Amino acid sequence: MTFTVHVAGSELSFPCEPREFVLDAAERAGYSMPSSCRKGVCNTCETALLSGEVEQRGKGRRTARDGSALVCRAQPRADLTIRPKRFERIDIFRRKTITATVYRLARPAPDVTILTLRFPIGLRAPFKAGQYLQVIMEDGDRRNFSMANAARHNDGAELHIRHVPNGKFSEKALSRLAVGDRLQVEIPHGDFHLRVSPRPVILLASGTGFAPIKSIVETAIHAGNDRPMHLYWGGHRREHIYLFDLAANWQRRLPWFTSTPVLSDAPASWAGRTGLVHHAVREDHRDLSGAQVYACGNPKMVEAAQRDFTADHGLPEAEFFADAFVDSGPSASGDSQRA
Numbered sequence: 001m002t003f004t005v006h007v008a009g010s011e012l013s014f015p016c017e018p019r020e021f022v023l024d025a026a027e028r029a030g031y032s033m034p035s036s037c038r039k040g041v042c043n044t045c046e047t048a049l050l051s052g053e054v055e056q057r058g059k060g061r062r063t064a065r066d067g068s069a070l071v072c073r074a075q076p077r078a079d080l081t082i083r084p085k086r087f088e089r090i091d092i093f094r095r096k097t098i099t100a101t102v103y104r105l106a107r108p109a110p111d112v113t114i115l116t117l118r119f120p121i122g123l124r125a126p127f128k129a130g131q132y133l134q135v136i137m138e139d140g141d142r143r144n145f146s147m148a149n150a151a152r153h154n155d156g157a158e159l160h161i162r163h164v165p166n167g168k169f170s171e172k173a174l175s176r177l178a179v180g181d182r183l184q185v186e187i188p189h190g191d192f193h194l195r196v197s198p199r200p201v202i203l204l205a206s207g208t209g210f211a212p213i214k215s216i217v218e219t220a221i222h223a224g225n226d227r228p229m230h231l232y233w234g235g236h237r238r239e240h241i242y243l244f245d246l247a248a249n250w251q252r253r254l255p256w257f258t259s260t261p262v263l264s265d266a267p268a269s270w271a272g273r274t275g276l277v278h279h280a281v282r283e284d285h286r287d288l289s290g291a292q293v294y295a296c297g298n299p300k301m302v303e304a305a306q307r308d309f310t311a312d313h314g315l316p317e318a319e320f321f322a323d324a325f326v327d328s329g330p331s332a333s334g335d336s337q338r339a
């Protein structure tokens with residue numbers, strides 16, 4: 001039996017199968033809602049549940065009495081009425097599974113690898129700057145990594161991978177990977193991308209959270225952007241801002257772009273900003289009511305930024321967009337990525 005999901009306050013509805021996640025069904029119908037990890041970990045997709053009942057994978061049944069559901073992991077058990085924080089018509093690029101070839105491996109910092117993949121000749125995978133792909137390992141396990149390349153360079157992908165201690169992909173598989181090897185990816189995923197708006201943009205990154213931000217900025221450069229963008233890129237030490245010179249170069253070349261690197265564990269020789277990266281934004285922008293914020297990287301940073309910017313600096317909830325780089329392996333949700 002197919003259920004119907006109604007979107008409160010609108011005439012919109014879409015069908016959802018009992019074994020389908022509500023988020024997948026919305027996307028199949030051509031709509032996007034806030035989402036990031038798709039594993040029930042980051043809470044980005046938390047949506048008000050006004051009526052009906054869902055099976056929240058790993059968390060049991062939820063009804064309107066519970067108030068909300070994580071739609072990335074919720075399967076319907078009745079017709080539903082939901083009120084998402086955002087519900088947009090999107091041109092979803094058709095998701096493709098591609099066997100890519102490793103083209104380049106670089107180590108800009110001791111714990112970061114830049115992995116450049118090329119797709120087979122003639123094959124392109126359109127995506128929106130800011131989105132991510134899933135690496136599919138030999139045993140079928142999947143890991144999320146954001147594209148760092150400009151959206152028009154869609155005949156391959158550049159990934160910035162932080163080495164997670166004991167990481168199955170980022171330490172073990174990556175250390176065995178060589179130029180010319182094959183790697184399966186599924187692309188694109190996610191709804192983190194730049195929205196059309198006159199609002200000035202604050203880009204907030206920690207560590208490899210710079211990857212989707214790089215894609216956004218390089219895509220904006222090509223589009224002839226003149227909307228103000230201010231990047232705050234945080235790391236413990238200088239090496240964590242592993243493409244420091246690139247961001248500095250953008251600042252020199254682009255009248256609309258400013259870069260502020262922020263170190264939380266700075267040496268005495270560091271003349272720049274120090275402390276938590278989102279605190280630097282708070283110091284510089286007391287009033288964020290007219291801004292739009294894009295935050296990526298450490299989940300604690302993303303959570304604190306969202307809380308503080310909206311509670312203390314007037315940023316409207318709907319103007320905060322984020323990808324929290326949570327664990328994307330099977331341990332994240334306790335089962336495999338696929339229903």
Ligand SMILES: Cc1cc2nc3c(=O)[nH]c(=O)nc-3n(C[C@H](O)[C@H](O)[C@H](O)COP(=O)(O)OP(=O)(O)OC[C@H]3O[C@@H](n4cnc5c(N)ncnc54)[C@H](O)[C@@H]3O)c2cc1C
Pocket residue numbers: 036037038132143144145146147159160161162163164165166167168169170171190208209211212323324325326327328329330331332
């Ligand atoms: C939407 C999205 C986009 C992402 N994009 C990027 C990206 O561009 N670059 C990047 O470096 N990472 C990114 N990540 C994070 C990355 O997918 C995970 O860190 C992934 O689990 C690493 O895989 P692994 O096989 O190396 O480690 P795993 O084998 O998955 O994990 C090994 C151990 O480390 C823990 N762990 C793994 N990741 C984390 C984490 N982030 N925080 C805390 N503990 C963790 C696990 O629980 C496990 O115990 C993204 C995550 C999401 C959700």
Ligand code: FES
Pocket residue numbers: 034035036037038039040041042043044045046070071072073
């Ligand atoms: S919890 Fe659903 S997208 Fe992260």
